[in-house]
Amino acid sequence: xxxxxxxxxxxxxxxxxxxxxxxxxxxxxxxxxxxxxxxxxxxxxxxxxxxxxxxxxxxxxxxxxxxxxxxxxxxxxxxxxxxxxxx
Numbered sequence: 319x320x321x322x323x324x325x326x327x328x329x330x331x332x333x334x335x336x337x338x339x340x341x342x343x344x345x346x347x348x349x350x351x352x353x354x355x356x357x358x359x360x361x362x363x364x365x366x367x368x369x370x371x372x373x374x375x376x377x378x379x380x381x382x383x384x385x386x387x388x389x390x391x392x393x394x395x396x397x398x399x400x401x402x403x404x405x
Contacts, residue, residue, distance in 0.1 A: 336403035
């Protein structure tokens, strides 16, 4: 895993998230998208967890909530978060 690229990916999600989302929802969106990206790339769950929690200081509870989700569950969570920005 290219940690510099993935740090930028995570930060990019945060920067382009709708302004109407709370900081907590923005972090949740960034976590779900990063988990999905890294799982798709074949990274180990422990590697993803350590990168997010230790490297990026993401909320450990959020990471734990989403780390074992499949792609459909992650996409559903992302859609729910984004929909809340426009309600």
